[in-house]
Amino acid sequence: MKPAPIAVALDTDDIATAVRWTGQVAPHVSTVKVGLELYLRYGREVVTRVREAGGERLFLDLKLHDIPATVEKAVRAVADLTPAYLTVHASGGTTMIKAAAAAAPETKITAVTVLTSMGEGDLAEIGLAGPADDAVRRLAALAVGAGARALVCSPREVALVRAEVGAGIDLITPGVRPAGSAADDQTRIATPESALAAGADLLVIGRPITRDSDPGRAAAEIAAALRAAG
Numbered sequence: 001m002k003p004a005p006i007a008v009a010l011d012t013d014d015i016a017t018a019v020r021w022t023g024q025v026a027p028h029v030s031t032v033k034v035g036l037e038l039y040l041r042y043g044r045e046v047v048t049r050v051r052e053a054g055g056e057r058l059f060l061d062l063k064l065h066d067i068p069a070t071v072e073k074a075v076r077a078v079a080d081l082t083p084a085y086l087t088v089h090a091s092g093g094t095t096m097i098k099a100a101a102a103a104a105p106e107t108k109i110t111a112v113t114v115l116t117s118m119g120e121g122d123l124a125e126i127g128l129a130g131p132a133d134d135a136v137r138r139l140a141a142l143a144v145g146a147g148a149r150a151l152v153c154s155p156r157e158v159a160l161v162r163a164e165v166g167a168g169i170d171l172i173t174p175g176v177r178p179a180g181s182a183a184d185d186q187t188r189i190a191t192p193e194s195a196l197a198a199g200a201d202l203l204v205i206g207r208p209i210t211r212d213s214d215p216g217r218a219a220a221e222i223a224a225a226l227r228a229a230g
């Protein structure tokens with residue numbers, strides 16, 4: 001069976017746990033995501049170990065955001081790991097995103113628009129009053145213009161981002177919660193089925209899978225629900 005378009009967020013500070021989760025979920029999902037918690041502790045070793053455990057297609061979520069020269073060198077430092085996706089913050093601007101894209105031609109530089117944890121109050125506090133939509137749309141257009149080949153936004157903005165950037169750009173949505181699952185620190189959320197129906201290409205799902213007593217079963221259930229809905 002074709003694996004579901006899900007990237008499981010391996011958010012743990014323990015490499016053995018990340019390897020175990022990967023073995024459990026890999027038969028059911030297309031991608032695994034290594035983020036800051038794991039990468040900052042173990043570096044490239046974790047990428048090797050996760051791949052050995054079956055997590056061949058890698059989403060490296062380092063959310064880079066710095067001056068263009070520094071981001072370019074940081075991207076170059078991990079380019080040989082050939083992640084399918086590598087994140088930068090879209091708010092780093094055009095020159096920074098261009099530098100990232102030039103440094104890793106084989107990887108889809110993935111621009112994070114507005115974090116899915118941010119609600120209207122958080123946005124107002126940093127000077128982005130109103131719903132997230134406008135900022136997400138603006139940052140999405142800027143990032144694609146600068147060479148980003150994938151975007152991260154919440155499931156609630158997928159349709160408007162697709163209308164803005166068209167086909168050919170991968171739209172990736174965290175903030176995914178199966179019905180009845182705790183929201184945790186996520187604010188702009190939707191169910192897996194509705195994120196996919198809205199046009200997402202890849203759903204990032206962490207705790208609803210990894211917190212389960214059987215992450216393999218949890219991933220298989222969400223994958224089956226997506227197949228049934230599609």
Ligand SMILES: O=C(O)c1cc(=O)[nH]c(=O)n1[C@@H]1O[C@H](COP(=O)(O)O)[C@@H](O)[C@H]1O
Pocket residue numbers: 009011035061087112114115116117152153174175176184186204205206207208
């Ligand atoms: O870039 C990301 O992956 C990301 C962007 C964003 O806006 N929101 C967001 O939650 N993420 C990541 O997606 C994952 C979501 O995990 P859960 O909330 O446990 O499903 C975490 O690893 C976050 O770092």
